Amino acid sequence: MKRLVFLEDEDILREEIADFLRDQGYLVDAVASIGEFKLCYNPGRHRLALLDLGLPDGDGRELIRELRGRGHRVGIVVLTARGGIRDKVAGLEEGADYYLAKTVDLDELAATLAALARRLGEPEKGACWTLELGARRLIPPGYQPLSLSQQDLTVLQILMQRPGVAVSRRQIIEAQGENYLDYDQRRLDTQISRLRRKTEELCGLALPLNTLRNAGYCFFAEAEIVA
Structure with missing residues (x-):
């Protein structure tokens, strides 16, 4: 990473x-x-x-x-x-x-x-992140699975469906069943920060997620979603 x-x-x-x-x-x-x-x-x-x-x-x-x-x-x-x-x-x-x-x-x-x-050859090639929907887990490449809350699972699912593609804040919020106009977007920022911190603390890897200022987020690594 x-x-x-x-x-x-x-x-x-x-x-x-x-x-x-x-x-x-x-x-x-x-x-x-x-x-x-x-x-x-x-x-x-x-x-x-x-x-x-x-x-x-x-x-x-x-x-x-x-x-x-x-x-x-x-x-x-x-x-x-x-x-x-x-x-x-x-x-x-x-x-x-x-x-x-x-x-x-x-x-x-x-x-x-x-x-x-x-x-310099960064980032690493062929390092696939796996999201297990049924088990509600994220598996970083080469590391043990991380257990996820249902909200975190939903957010990662929409981000990892199309790696390298920007996902708007509105898409992420509505995927969680929330009304975009009524939603306090600071909740999303807090959720993403918590998810990043959890990933780093448990496996030492940075979650491959770019913040697109005033737009949304982009998961930029190879990804797989399994049921």
Whole structure:
């Protein structure tokens, strides 16, 4: 699955971007310093790194040089307030794959990470998620089944029927037998967040579900539904 380590020392910005990336289907390990990065980073687990440069315990460019010097094939995207051309050129020369200013639109950030993930061979091919309707279970690829509530089962069923196709919020709400106009949509957001968290806690995988802002959701992995 798509797993990345995100290094940003500003608490609010780190939380905001980490939540956005989780909505995009990433499993995010967010850290606030170079020291925390080195404790967290695992080259066998993290294929992507999103890095700030101005950090409380050093310069992110030194970290990039260290990663490249050790031969790590990690995809590196710099996200920094240093938006000048000279800074950008220096960052790319140090070994970053992409260099973005912090004023970047979040959709552009997501597209950049997705392009880099494709180049690195992410996401994994042939990993099928199975939804068992009768047993009311979700089976992540290579892991034990997760028991589901009836509501979660209904939501996943409509999302997994057509992987890669956007499903509107209205379709999901009405599939649960609710009136779209009367429904508090925050309930759906809470349900999706809870389902993501449960999946990650029980098997360590990110639920392959993208949030389409102001539109709906998209299940982007190979999927099978059985009775």
